[in-house]
Amino acid sequence: MKKKLNVLLLTPMLLASCALKPIEETQTPISVLAFGSFFTCKYMATSGEAGREVFDFVTKVDMLADPYTDYMGVNNLYRINRTHEAVKVDQVLFELIKQSIDLKEKTEGNFNPFMGKITSLWKTTLFGAEYDLDFTGPTASSINEAKALIPALLEEMNGTNVELDEANLTVKRIGDGYIDLGGLTKGYSVEKVERILERYNVSSYLVNGGQSSLGLGKGPNGGPFKVNLMYSKEENENSFSLSEIDTSTSAIYEQFATVDGVTYSHIINPNTGLPLTDYSMAFLSGEDSALLDAFSTSCMIAGPEKSEEWAKKYNFTYSLYSDEGGFTKLVAESDKLTKARI
Amino acid sequence: MELEEKIEQPSNKPEKKKNFFFKHLWDFVLLGTLLIGTASVYIGRAIINKKDINQDLVATVLFEGNKIEITDSLGKNRNPFNLGDVSEYEEFEITGRHTTLTIAIKHNSICVKESGCPGQECVHEGWVSKANHPIVCAHNGIYIEIESSNWGEITQG
Numbered sequence: 017m018k019k020k021l022n023v024l025l026l027t028p029m030l031l032a033s034c035a036l037k038p039i040e041e042t043q044t045p046i047s048v049l050a051f052g053s054f055f056t057c058k059y060m061a062t063s064g065e066a067g068r069e070v071f072d073f074v075t076k077v078d079m080l081a082d083p084y085t086d087y088m089g090v091n092n093l094y095r096i097n098r099t100h101e102a103v104k105v106d107q108v109l110f111e112l113i114k115q116s117i118d119l120k121e122k123t124e125g126n127f128n129p130f131m132g133k134i135t136s137l138w139k140t141t142l143f144g145a146e147y148d149l150d151f152t153g154p155t156a157s158s159i160n161e162a163k164a165l166i167p168a169l170l171e172e173m174n175g176t177n178v179e180l181d182e183a184n185l186t187v188k189r190i191g192d193g194y195i196d197l198g199g200l201t202k203g204y205s206v207e208k209v210e211r212i213l214e215r216y217n218v219s220s221y222l223v224n225g226g227q228s229s230l231g232l233g234k235g236p237n238g239g240p241f242k243v244n245l246m247y248s249k250e251e252n253e254n255s256f257s258l259s260e261i262d263t264s265t266s267a268i269y270e271q272f273a274t275v276d277g278v279t280y281s282h283i284i285n286p287n288t289g290l291p292l293t294d295y296s297m298a299f300l301s302g303e304d305s306a307l308l309d310a311f312s313t314s315c316m317i318a319g320p321e322k323s324e325e326w327a328k329k330y331n332f333t334y335s336l337y338s339d340e341g342g343f344t345k346l347v348a349e350s351d352k353l354t355k356a357r358i
Numbered sequence: 359m360e361l362e363e364k365i366e367q368p369s370n371k372p373e374k375k376k377n378f379f380f381k382h383l384w385d386f387v388l389l390g391t392l393l394i395g396t397a398s399v400y401i402g403r404a405i406i407n408k409k410d411i412n413q414d415l416v417a418t419v420l421f422e423g424n425k426i427e428i429t430d431s432l433g434k435n436r437n438p439f440n441l442g443d444v445s446e447y448e449e450f451e452i453t454g455r456h457t458t459l460t461i462a463i464k465h466n467s468i469c470v471k472e473s474g475c476p477g478q479e480c481v482h483e484g485w486v487s488k489a490n491h492p493i494v495c496a497h498n499g500i501y502i503e504i505e506s507s508n509w510g511e512i513t514q515g
Contacts, residue, residue, distance in 0.1 A: 043509065047501060049423045053494055054501040058509055144476040227492065227515060235510040244488075246515025265514050270479050299514070 041220075043236070046070050050078035051202050053226030057209060059218045060236060066216035070209050073108075077208075080109040081201045083132055083194060097132060097194040102179070102186040110185050113178060116200050119310040122330065124322075126314035128286035130176040132194025134169050135284055137162055138291050142273040142280050153194060159275055166289035169193075173286070203264055203309025206231040210262075210305070229309050230263045242358060245299055249343040254335070255358040258301060264308035266316050267297035268339070285317050293317055296339035301353060302332030320348035414442020415489055415506050417468045419452065419461065422499040428452060428461075441466045441487075441504075454498020461502070468502060470495060488513055 044064045046057040048071055055074045059066065079085075083093040091105050105113075116129035133153040140155050141162040154169070156162035176193030180186075189195065197204075202225035209223045210231040220238065223231035235241045240259035247269045248254045268281035280291040298315040300308045307330060315323040315334055323334045333350035379386070418425055418438040428437040428450050436450070447464045449471065457474025467487040470480040475497035483493045486504060491513040493502040 045503075045505075047420055047423055047503065049499060049501070052496045054420075054423075054492060054503075056492070056503070222490075222509060222512060224490075224512070227494075227513075230512065230514055236508070237510065239510065242511040244511065244513045246491075246513055263514060267515055269515065271477060297515070 048074045048078070050074050051081075051198070051205075051226055053202075055202070055205065055226060056224045057213075057221065058224075059213055059221035059233070061216065061218050066213050066218055069212050069216075073208060073212060074205055076106070077108060077112070077201060077205050080106055081112060081197045083196050083198075084136075093195050093197065096187050096189055100189055102181065102184075102188040104184065104186050107185060110180065110182070110187065112197055112200065112204055113187055113195065114180055114182075115204065115306060116195075116197055116310075117178065117180075119200065119307065122307075123310055123314040123326075124318075125286060126317045127199055127310040128173065129195050129197055129200070130173045130191075130193035131284060131286050132196035134166065134173060134286075134289050135196050135198065136194070137165060137169065138280070138284060139282070142275075142282075142291065143271065159280070163290070170286075170289045173289075199313050200306060200309050202226050202229040203262075204306040205229075206262065206309075207305040225305070225309075228265050228267075228312075229305055231305055232258055232261055232263065234259055245297070245344070247297060247337075247342075247344045249340075252358065254299075254344065254346075256301075256353065256356045257358050258356055261301050262303065262305035262308055263299065263301045264305065264312040265297060265299045266312040267344075268293065269296070269342075283313055283316060287317070294319060294338070295336055295347065297337040297344050298323070299335045299337075299353075300327075300332050301334075301356075302330075308332060323348065324350075414440065415466050415487065415504055417441055417463070418503045418505070420501045420503065421452070421454065423501075426452065439463055439468065441468060452500065454495060454500050456498055459495060459498060459500060468493070468504065470500075470502070473498065 041060040041062055044059055044061055044067050046067045048055045057070050079087055079090055080092045083097055086094045091103050096103050119127050120129060136153045137156060141159060154165050156165060172191065173193040176191030179188040179190060206223045206225040206229045213221050219234050220236060221233035232241050240257045243256045243258050243263060244252065245254035247267060266283055268279065268283055271282035273280050282291065283293050284291045285293060293316050295316045298312045300312045300315065302308050311326060311332065315336060320336050323336055327334050327350050333353040335349035335353050336347045337344035338347050416438050419428060426437060427435045430436050441463060444463050444465050447462065449460055449462045452459050452461060459470055460472040462469050462471040467485045469485045470493055473480050473495055475495055477497060480493050480495035486493055489504055489506040490509060490511060491504055
Protein backbone atom coordinates (compact mmCIF):
# COMPACT_ATOMS: atom_id res chain seq x y z
CA MET A 17 0.00 0.00 0.00
CA LYS A 18 2.77 2.44 0.97
CA LYS A 19 4.71 1.50 -2.14
CA LYS A 20 1.68 2.22 -4.27
CA LEU A 21 1.19 5.59 -2.60
CA ASN A 22 4.80 6.50 -3.30
CA VAL A 23 4.38 5.57 -6.94
CA LEU A 24 1.15 7.52 -7.00
CA LEU A 25 2.85 10.68 -5.75
CA LEU A 26 6.10 10.40 -7.65
CA THR A 27 4.90 9.45 -11.12
CA PRO A 28 2.97 12.67 -11.92
CA MET A 29 5.95 14.70 -10.68
CA LEU A 30 8.24 12.69 -12.92
CA LEU A 31 5.94 13.16 -15.89
CA ALA A 32 5.62 16.87 -15.17
CA SER A 33 9.38 17.30 -15.09
CA CYS A 34 9.71 15.41 -18.38
CA ALA A 35 7.21 17.74 -19.96
CA LEU A 36 9.37 20.75 -19.11
CA LYS A 37 12.77 21.50 -20.64
CA PRO A 38 15.58 19.85 -18.68
CA ILE A 39 17.83 22.95 -18.75
CA GLU A 40 15.95 26.15 -19.37
CA GLU A 41 17.37 28.31 -22.17
CA THR A 42 16.87 32.00 -21.67
CA GLN A 43 16.82 34.87 -24.12
CA THR A 44 19.96 36.99 -23.99
CA PRO A 45 19.69 40.47 -25.50
CA ILE A 46 22.73 42.53 -26.55
CA SER A 47 22.57 46.17 -27.72
CA VAL A 48 25.58 48.05 -29.04
CA LEU A 49 25.57 51.64 -30.29
CA ALA A 50 27.44 51.13 -33.54
CA PHE A 51 27.51 52.19 -37.19
CA GLY A 52 25.38 55.26 -36.49
CA SER A 53 22.58 53.05 -35.24
CA PHE A 54 22.06 50.21 -32.80
CA PHE A 55 23.32 46.71 -33.37
CA THR A 56 21.26 44.22 -31.43
CA CYS A 57 21.35 40.51 -30.95
CA LYS A 58 18.99 38.10 -29.22
CA TYR A 59 19.68 34.47 -28.74
CA MET A 60 18.54 31.50 -26.75
CA ALA A 61 21.22 29.90 -24.63
CA THR A 62 21.81 28.43 -21.23
CA SER A 63 24.43 31.12 -20.54
CA GLY A 64 25.31 34.60 -21.81
CA GLU A 65 28.96 33.73 -22.66
CA ALA A 66 28.70 34.53 -26.36
CA GLY A 67 27.31 37.97 -25.62
CA ARG A 68 30.58 39.45 -24.40
CA GLU A 69 32.40 38.31 -27.54
CA VAL A 70 29.61 39.72 -29.73
CA PHE A 71 29.74 43.06 -27.91
CA ASP A 72 33.54 43.29 -28.18
CA PHE A 73 33.54 42.35 -31.87
CA VAL A 74 30.87 44.85 -32.91
CA THR A 75 32.51 47.65 -30.89
CA LYS A 76 35.82 46.83 -32.56
CA VAL A 77 34.41 46.89 -36.11
CA ASP A 78 32.62 50.17 -35.36
CA MET A 79 35.90 51.78 -34.34
CA LEU A 80 38.01 50.28 -37.14
CA ALA A 81 35.57 51.18 -39.92
CA ASP A 82 34.94 54.73 -38.68
CA PRO A 83 36.10 57.19 -41.37
CA TYR A 84 35.28 60.29 -39.31
CA THR A 85 36.93 59.70 -35.91
CA ASP A 86 40.55 59.31 -34.88
CA TYR A 87 40.97 56.90 -31.98
CA MET A 88 44.18 57.01 -30.02
CA GLY A 89 46.47 54.16 -31.04
CA VAL A 90 44.02 52.65 -33.52
CA ASN A 91 44.78 52.46 -37.22
CA ASN A 92 41.29 52.78 -38.60
CA LEU A 93 39.75 54.11 -41.83
CA TYR A 94 40.20 57.69 -40.62
CA ARG A 95 43.96 57.19 -40.55
CA ILE A 96 44.13 55.27 -43.85
CA ASN A 97 42.19 58.11 -45.50
CA ARG A 98 44.72 60.70 -44.34
CA THR A 99 47.91 59.19 -45.67
CA HIS A 100 49.33 57.60 -48.79
CA GLU A 101 51.73 55.53 -46.73
CA ALA A 102 51.11 51.84 -46.03
CA VAL A 103 49.18 51.52 -42.75
CA LYS A 104 49.38 48.38 -40.63
CA VAL A 105 45.85 47.41 -39.64
CA ASP A 106 43.96 44.85 -37.59
CA GLN A 107 43.07 41.57 -39.33
CA VAL A 108 39.37 42.51 -39.16
CA LEU A 109 39.83 45.81 -41.02
CA PHE A 110 42.11 44.17 -43.56
CA GLU A 111 39.50 41.50 -44.27
CA LEU A 112 36.75 44.12 -44.46
CA ILE A 113 38.66 46.26 -47.00
CA LYS A 114 39.61 43.18 -49.01
CA GLN A 115 35.98 42.07 -49.12
CA SER A 116 34.87 45.56 -50.19
CA ILE A 117 37.21 45.40 -53.21
CA ASP A 118 35.84 41.97 -54.11
CA LEU A 119 32.26 43.25 -53.82
CA LYS A 120 33.06 46.31 -55.94
CA GLU A 121 34.02 43.87 -58.71
CA LYS A 122 31.00 41.62 -58.20
CA THR A 123 28.53 44.51 -58.19
CA GLU A 124 30.22 45.97 -61.26
CA GLY A 125 31.00 49.17 -59.40
CA ASN A 126 27.48 49.77 -58.09
CA PHE A 127 28.93 49.30 -54.62
CA ASN A 128 32.03 51.45 -54.41
CA PRO A 129 34.15 51.67 -51.24
CA PHE A 130 35.97 54.78 -52.48
CA MET A 131 32.91 57.02 -52.39
CA GLY A 132 33.79 58.49 -48.96
CA LYS A 133 34.08 62.12 -49.99
CA ILE A 134 30.88 62.04 -52.06
CA THR A 135 28.96 60.36 -49.23
CA SER A 136 30.14 62.94 -46.71
CA LEU A 137 29.44 65.82 -49.05
CA TRP A 138 25.81 64.76 -49.41
CA LYS A 139 25.40 63.94 -45.72
CA THR A 140 26.63 67.36 -44.66
CA THR A 141 24.66 69.14 -47.40
CA LEU A 142 21.36 67.32 -46.82
CA PHE A 143 21.39 66.52 -43.14
CA GLY A 144 23.58 69.18 -41.55
CA ALA A 145 26.90 69.40 -39.85
CA GLU A 146 26.22 66.57 -37.40
CA TYR A 147 28.14 64.19 -39.65
CA ASP A 148 31.04 66.57 -40.10
CA LEU A 149 32.88 65.24 -37.06
CA ASP A 150 36.47 65.48 -38.19
CA PHE A 151 36.16 65.64 -41.90
CA THR A 152 38.49 67.38 -44.26
CA GLY A 153 36.53 66.74 -47.45
CA PRO A 154 34.55 69.20 -49.54
CA THR A 155 31.39 70.82 -48.23
CA ALA A 156 28.58 72.71 -49.94
CA SER A 157 25.97 75.15 -48.73
CA SER A 158 23.33 74.14 -51.27
CA ILE A 159 22.33 71.18 -53.43
CA ASN A 160 23.39 72.96 -56.61
CA GLU A 161 26.75 73.75 -55.10
CA ALA A 162 27.16 70.09 -54.12
CA LYS A 163 26.16 68.93 -57.61
CA ALA A 164 28.83 71.18 -59.12
CA LEU A 165 31.51 69.39 -57.08
CA ILE A 166 30.42 65.90 -58.13
CA PRO A 167 32.24 65.48 -61.52
CA ALA A 168 35.65 66.15 -59.97
CA LEU A 169 34.87 63.90 -57.01
CA LEU A 170 33.73 61.08 -59.29
CA GLU A 171 36.96 61.33 -61.23
CA GLU A 172 38.88 61.20 -57.98
CA MET A 173 36.84 58.21 -56.79
CA ASN A 174 37.46 56.31 -60.02
CA GLY A 175 41.18 56.98 -59.71
CA THR A 176 41.37 55.56 -56.18
CA ASN A 177 42.42 52.07 -55.18
CA VAL A 178 44.26 50.26 -52.39
CA GLU A 179 47.35 48.09 -52.24
CA LEU A 180 46.81 45.23 -49.83
CA ASP A 181 49.75 43.36 -48.33
CA GLU A 182 48.29 40.25 -46.74
CA ALA A 183 51.57 39.05 -45.22
CA ASN A 184 52.17 42.31 -43.33
CA LEU A 185 48.49 43.31 -42.97
CA THR A 186 49.09 46.72 -44.49
CA VAL A 187 46.76 48.91 -46.54
CA LYS A 188 48.09 51.63 -48.83
CA ARG A 189 45.66 54.08 -50.40
CA ILE A 190 46.36 55.02 -54.01
CA GLY A 191 44.67 58.22 -55.18
CA ASP A 192 42.80 60.86 -53.20
CA GLY A 193 39.35 59.31 -52.77
CA TYR A 194 38.31 58.37 -49.24
CA ILE A 195 37.38 54.84 -48.23
CA ASP A 196 33.90 54.51 -46.69
CA LEU A 197 32.62 51.05 -45.86
CA GLY A 198 29.21 52.20 -44.57
CA GLY A 199 27.45 50.03 -47.14
CA LEU A 200 29.14 46.89 -45.90
CA THR A 201 30.04 47.05 -42.20
CA LYS A 202 26.59 46.14 -40.87
CA GLY A 203 26.25 43.10 -43.14
CA TYR A 204 29.84 42.06 -42.46
CA SER A 205 29.29 42.32 -38.70
CA VAL A 206 26.02 40.37 -38.83
CA GLU A 207 27.79 37.58 -40.72
CA LYS A 208 30.66 37.44 -38.21
CA VAL A 209 28.36 37.60 -35.18
CA GLU A 210 26.46 34.62 -36.55
CA ARG A 211 29.72 32.69 -36.72
CA ILE A 212 30.46 33.64 -33.08
CA LEU A 213 27.04 32.41 -31.95
CA GLU A 214 27.39 29.19 -33.88
CA ARG A 215 30.76 28.61 -32.23
CA TYR A 216 28.90 28.71 -28.90
CA ASN A 217 26.39 26.19 -30.30
CA VAL A 218 23.63 28.79 -30.40
CA SER A 219 21.13 27.95 -33.12
CA SER A 220 18.15 30.10 -32.15
CA TYR A 221 19.08 33.76 -32.69
CA LEU A 222 18.25 37.06 -34.27
CA VAL A 223 21.12 39.38 -35.19
CA ASN A 224 19.94 42.85 -36.14
CA GLY A 225 22.46 45.16 -37.76
CA GLY A 226 20.62 48.44 -37.37
CA GLN A 227 17.36 47.12 -38.84
CA SER A 228 18.73 46.88 -42.39
CA SER A 229 20.77 43.67 -42.04
CA LEU A 230 19.36 40.66 -40.26
CA GLY A 231 20.94 37.34 -39.43
CA LEU A 232 18.25 34.78 -38.69
CA GLY A 233 18.89 31.52 -36.95
CA LYS A 234 16.02 29.31 -35.89
CA GLY A 235 13.08 31.20 -34.41
CA PRO A 236 12.46 31.31 -30.64
CA ASN A 237 10.41 28.12 -30.76
CA GLY A 238 12.58 26.45 -33.39
CA GLY A 239 10.30 27.66 -36.18
CA PRO A 240 10.70 30.43 -38.75
CA PHE A 241 10.72 34.18 -38.18
CA LYS A 242 8.07 36.44 -39.58
CA VAL A 243 9.86 39.35 -41.28
CA ASN A 244 7.64 42.36 -41.99
CA LEU A 245 9.03 44.95 -44.36
CA MET A 246 8.53 48.56 -43.36
CA TYR A 247 6.99 51.22 -45.61
CA SER A 248 4.24 48.94 -46.94
CA LYS A 249 0.85 50.55 -47.45
CA GLU A 250 -1.05 47.69 -45.84
CA GLU A 251 -0.04 45.79 -42.74
CA ASN A 252 1.49 42.40 -43.61
CA GLU A 253 1.57 43.35 -47.29
CA ASN A 254 5.22 42.38 -47.43
CA SER A 255 5.68 39.68 -44.79
CA PHE A 256 7.93 36.69 -45.22
CA SER A 257 8.41 33.46 -43.32
CA LEU A 258 12.16 32.93 -43.09
CA SER A 259 14.54 30.82 -41.06
CA GLU A 260 18.30 30.20 -40.95
CA ILE A 261 19.00 32.82 -43.57
CA ASP A 262 20.28 36.40 -43.78
CA THR A 263 18.36 39.38 -45.11
CA SER A 264 19.27 42.90 -46.12
CA THR A 265 17.33 45.99 -47.13
CA SER A 266 18.23 49.30 -48.68
CA ALA A 267 15.58 51.97 -48.75
CA ILE A 268 15.18 55.68 -49.32
CA TYR A 269 12.67 56.15 -46.50
CA GLU A 270 15.13 56.94 -43.73
CA GLN A 271 17.76 59.66 -43.82
CA PHE A 272 16.19 61.60 -46.64
CA ALA A 273 15.50 65.24 -47.40
CA THR A 274 12.95 66.71 -49.79
CA VAL A 275 14.14 69.91 -51.44
CA ASP A 276 12.06 71.69 -54.10
CA GLY A 277 9.88 68.60 -54.44
CA VAL A 278 12.81 66.24 -55.05
CA THR A 279 13.55 63.56 -52.45
CA TYR A 280 17.23 62.96 -51.87
CA SER A 281 18.16 59.89 -49.83
CA HIS A 282 21.32 58.56 -48.22
CA ILE A 283 21.67 56.00 -51.05
CA ILE A 284 24.17 57.42 -53.50
CA ASN A 285 24.53 56.13 -57.03
CA PRO A 286 28.30 55.77 -57.64
CA ASN A 287 27.71 56.09 -61.38
CA THR A 288 26.22 59.59 -61.09
CA GLY A 289 27.42 60.67 -57.64
CA LEU A 290 23.86 61.76 -56.85
CA PRO A 291 21.62 60.63 -53.97
CA LEU A 292 18.86 59.68 -56.38
CA THR A 293 17.67 56.19 -57.34
CA ASP A 294 14.84 54.92 -59.55
CA TYR A 295 13.74 52.34 -56.97
CA SER A 296 12.76 52.99 -53.38
CA MET A 297 13.65 49.72 -51.67
CA ALA A 298 15.41 46.41 -52.24
CA PHE A 299 15.03 43.39 -49.98
CA LEU A 300 17.47 40.50 -50.36
CA SER A 301 17.85 37.16 -48.64
CA GLY A 302 20.68 34.66 -48.85
CA GLU A 303 23.56 33.01 -47.08
CA ASP A 304 26.12 35.82 -46.82
CA SER A 305 25.02 38.94 -45.00
CA ALA A 306 28.02 41.01 -46.17
CA LEU A 307 27.33 40.19 -49.82
CA LEU A 308 23.64 40.97 -49.35
CA ASP A 309 24.45 44.35 -47.79
CA ALA A 310 26.50 45.45 -50.81
CA PHE A 311 24.06 43.98 -53.33
CA SER A 312 20.89 45.43 -51.75
CA THR A 313 22.09 48.95 -52.60
CA SER A 314 23.41 47.79 -55.97
CA CYS A 315 20.06 46.18 -56.91
CA MET A 316 18.27 49.45 -56.07
CA ILE A 317 20.64 51.31 -58.34
CA ALA A 318 20.86 48.82 -61.21
CA GLY A 319 17.19 47.75 -61.43
CA PRO A 320 15.30 44.49 -61.93
CA GLU A 321 17.16 42.93 -64.89
CA LYS A 322 20.54 43.22 -63.26
CA SER A 323 19.07 42.12 -59.91
CA GLU A 324 17.77 38.94 -61.53
CA GLU A 325 21.14 38.25 -63.13
CA TRP A 326 23.08 38.84 -59.91
CA ALA A 327 20.58 36.83 -57.83
CA LYS A 328 21.21 33.77 -60.01
CA LYS A 329 24.96 34.29 -60.17
CA TYR A 330 25.52 34.92 -56.45
CA ASN A 331 22.75 32.73 -55.04
CA PHE A 332 20.40 35.20 -53.35
CA THR A 333 16.76 36.17 -53.72
CA TYR A 334 15.50 39.71 -54.11
CA SER A 335 12.39 41.85 -54.21
CA LEU A 336 12.55 45.34 -55.65
CA TYR A 337 10.13 48.18 -54.96
CA SER A 338 9.36 51.60 -56.37
CA ASP A 339 7.81 54.46 -54.43
CA GLU A 340 4.10 55.22 -54.60
CA GLY A 341 3.03 58.09 -52.38
CA GLY A 342 5.54 57.34 -49.68
CA PHE A 343 4.88 53.58 -49.70
CA THR A 344 6.56 50.70 -51.47
CA LYS A 345 5.10 49.10 -54.59
CA LEU A 346 6.49 45.74 -55.74
CA VAL A 347 8.27 45.88 -59.10
CA ALA A 348 10.06 42.54 -59.39
CA GLU A 349 10.80 39.56 -57.17
CA SER A 350 12.58 36.21 -57.20
CA ASP A 351 10.19 33.23 -57.37
CA LYS A 352 11.76 31.73 -54.25
CA LEU A 353 11.00 34.85 -52.25
CA THR A 354 7.42 34.98 -53.50
CA LYS A 355 6.98 31.47 -52.08
CA ALA A 356 8.21 32.69 -48.67
CA ARG A 357 5.49 35.35 -48.52
CA ILE A 358 2.87 34.95 -45.81
CA MET B 359 -23.89 -32.13 -11.56
CA GLU B 360 -21.46 -30.99 -14.22
CA LEU B 361 -24.36 -29.52 -16.11
CA GLU B 362 -25.51 -27.56 -13.01
CA GLU B 363 -22.03 -26.15 -12.51
CA LYS B 364 -21.92 -25.10 -16.11
CA ILE B 365 -25.30 -23.43 -15.72
CA GLU B 366 -24.24 -21.64 -12.51
CA GLN B 367 -21.04 -20.20 -14.00
CA PRO B 368 -22.65 -17.33 -15.97
CA SER B 369 -24.48 -16.12 -12.86
CA ASN B 370 -21.07 -15.66 -11.07
CA LYS B 371 -19.58 -13.37 -13.76
CA PRO B 372 -20.79 -9.94 -12.46
CA GLU B 373 -19.45 -10.81 -9.06
CA LYS B 374 -16.09 -11.74 -10.56
CA LYS B 375 -16.00 -8.45 -12.44
CA LYS B 376 -16.78 -6.60 -9.24
CA ASN B 377 -14.03 -8.48 -7.44
CA PHE B 378 -11.60 -7.65 -10.23
CA PHE B 379 -12.46 -3.92 -9.94
CA PHE B 380 -12.01 -3.83 -6.18
CA LYS B 381 -8.89 -5.94 -6.37
CA HIS B 382 -7.32 -3.45 -8.81
CA LEU B 383 -8.89 -0.29 -7.36
CA TRP B 384 -5.49 1.33 -6.63
CA ASP B 385 -4.27 0.53 -10.09
CA PHE B 386 -7.26 2.33 -11.58
CA VAL B 387 -6.76 5.30 -9.23
CA LEU B 388 -3.09 5.38 -10.19
CA LEU B 389 -3.86 5.22 -13.91
CA GLY B 390 -6.53 7.92 -13.61
CA THR B 391 -4.26 10.19 -11.62
CA LEU B 392 -1.48 9.73 -14.13
CA LEU B 393 -3.77 10.63 -17.03
CA ILE B 394 -5.17 13.68 -15.24
CA GLY B 395 -1.70 14.79 -14.10
CA THR B 396 -0.18 14.50 -17.56
CA ALA B 397 -3.10 16.24 -19.22
CA SER B 398 -2.88 19.09 -16.67
CA VAL B 399 0.82 19.60 -17.40
CA TYR B 400 0.30 19.78 -21.17
CA ILE B 401 -2.78 22.01 -20.92
CA GLY B 402 -0.89 24.27 -18.49
CA ARG B 403 2.04 24.60 -20.87
CA ALA B 404 -0.27 25.33 -23.76
CA ILE B 405 -1.92 28.12 -21.74
CA ILE B 406 1.48 29.55 -20.74
CA ASN B 407 2.68 29.48 -24.37
CA LYS B 408 -0.50 31.16 -25.56
CA LYS B 409 -0.09 33.81 -22.90
CA ASP B 410 3.52 34.42 -24.08
CA ILE B 411 2.40 35.08 -27.64
CA ASN B 412 -0.14 37.65 -26.54
CA GLN B 413 2.05 39.14 -23.84
CA ASP B 414 2.03 42.92 -23.62
CA LEU B 415 4.89 44.98 -24.95
CA VAL B 416 7.77 46.31 -22.90
CA ALA B 417 9.77 49.33 -24.13
CA THR B 418 13.26 50.00 -22.82
CA VAL B 419 14.90 53.36 -23.44
CA LEU B 420 18.68 53.14 -23.81
CA PHE B 421 21.14 56.02 -23.96
CA GLU B 422 24.41 55.07 -25.63
CA GLY B 423 23.62 51.44 -24.98
CA ASN B 424 22.72 51.82 -21.29
CA LYS B 425 19.31 51.78 -19.69
CA ILE B 426 18.52 55.17 -18.20
CA GLU B 427 16.24 56.23 -15.38
CA ILE B 428 13.06 58.00 -16.49
CA THR B 429 10.96 59.18 -13.59
CA ASP B 430 7.31 60.18 -13.51
CA SER B 431 5.77 63.02 -11.49
CA LEU B 432 5.85 60.82 -8.38
CA GLY B 433 9.58 60.26 -8.77
CA LYS B 434 9.11 56.62 -9.71
CA ASN B 435 11.41 55.15 -12.36
CA ARG B 436 9.25 53.99 -15.27
CA ASN B 437 11.96 52.66 -17.59
CA PRO B 438 11.43 49.96 -18.87
CA PHE B 439 7.86 50.87 -19.67
CA ASN B 440 5.32 48.08 -19.33
CA LEU B 441 3.19 49.38 -22.18
CA GLY B 442 0.48 46.83 -21.52
CA ASP B 443 -0.15 48.36 -18.11
CA VAL B 444 -0.43 51.90 -19.48
CA SER B 445 -4.01 53.11 -19.54
CA GLU B 446 -3.51 56.86 -20.04
CA TYR B 447 -1.44 58.95 -22.44
CA GLU B 448 1.75 60.17 -20.76
CA GLU B 449 4.80 62.17 -21.83
CA PHE B 450 8.39 62.09 -20.57
CA GLU B 451 11.33 64.32 -21.40
CA ILE B 452 14.73 62.71 -21.75
CA THR B 453 18.15 64.14 -22.45
CA GLY B 454 20.07 62.82 -25.44
CA ARG B 455 23.63 63.41 -26.55
CA HIS B 456 22.87 66.72 -28.27
CA THR B 457 19.25 67.66 -27.59
CA THR B 458 16.26 66.71 -25.46
CA LEU B 459 13.51 64.38 -26.67
CA THR B 460 9.91 63.97 -25.62
CA ILE B 461 8.66 60.43 -25.63
CA ALA B 462 4.98 59.60 -25.29
CA ILE B 463 3.30 56.38 -24.25
CA LYS B 464 -0.21 54.98 -24.41
CA HIS B 465 -1.58 51.45 -24.12
CA ASN B 466 0.85 49.10 -25.91
CA SER B 467 2.36 51.98 -27.94
CA ILE B 468 5.29 54.38 -27.70
CA CYS B 469 6.59 57.22 -29.85
CA VAL B 470 9.11 60.03 -29.93
CA LYS B 471 6.84 63.05 -29.98
CA GLU B 472 9.53 65.69 -30.27
CA SER B 473 13.26 65.68 -30.81
CA GLY B 474 15.81 68.36 -31.53
CA CYS B 475 17.69 66.10 -33.96
CA PRO B 476 18.12 67.37 -37.53
CA GLY B 477 16.92 64.23 -39.31
CA GLN B 478 13.69 63.72 -37.29
CA GLU B 479 13.66 60.03 -38.28
CA CYS B 480 12.73 59.07 -34.72
CA VAL B 481 9.70 61.40 -34.79
CA HIS B 482 8.67 60.18 -38.25
CA GLU B 483 8.41 56.62 -36.91
CA GLY B 484 5.18 57.69 -35.18
CA TRP B 485 3.44 55.38 -32.73
CA VAL B 486 5.08 51.98 -32.62
CA SER B 487 3.16 49.06 -31.21
CA LYS B 488 5.13 46.13 -32.57
CA ALA B 489 7.88 44.16 -30.91
CA ASN B 490 11.32 44.20 -32.53
CA HIS B 491 10.61 47.53 -34.18
CA PRO B 492 13.02 49.86 -32.37
CA ILE B 493 12.90 53.64 -32.49
CA VAL B 494 16.35 55.05 -33.05
CA CYS B 495 17.63 58.59 -32.63
CA ALA B 496 21.26 58.08 -33.63
CA HIS B 497 21.99 61.80 -33.33
CA ASN B 498 21.10 61.67 -29.64
CA GLY B 499 22.31 58.13 -28.95
CA ILE B 500 18.81 57.08 -27.97
CA TYR B 501 17.50 53.62 -28.73
CA ILE B 502 14.02 52.50 -27.73
CA GLU B 503 13.81 48.76 -27.77
CA ILE B 504 10.33 47.24 -27.91
CA GLU B 505 10.03 43.65 -26.89
CA SER B 506 7.65 40.87 -26.08
CA SER B 507 8.43 37.24 -25.42
CA ASN B 508 7.36 36.62 -29.02
CA TRP B 509 10.60 37.71 -30.71
CA GLY B 510 9.89 35.56 -33.74
CA GLU B 511 8.38 38.53 -35.55
CA ILE B 512 10.56 41.40 -36.73
CA THR B 513 10.20 44.53 -38.79
CA GLN B 514 12.90 45.30 -41.32
CA GLY B 515 13.57 48.36 -43.42
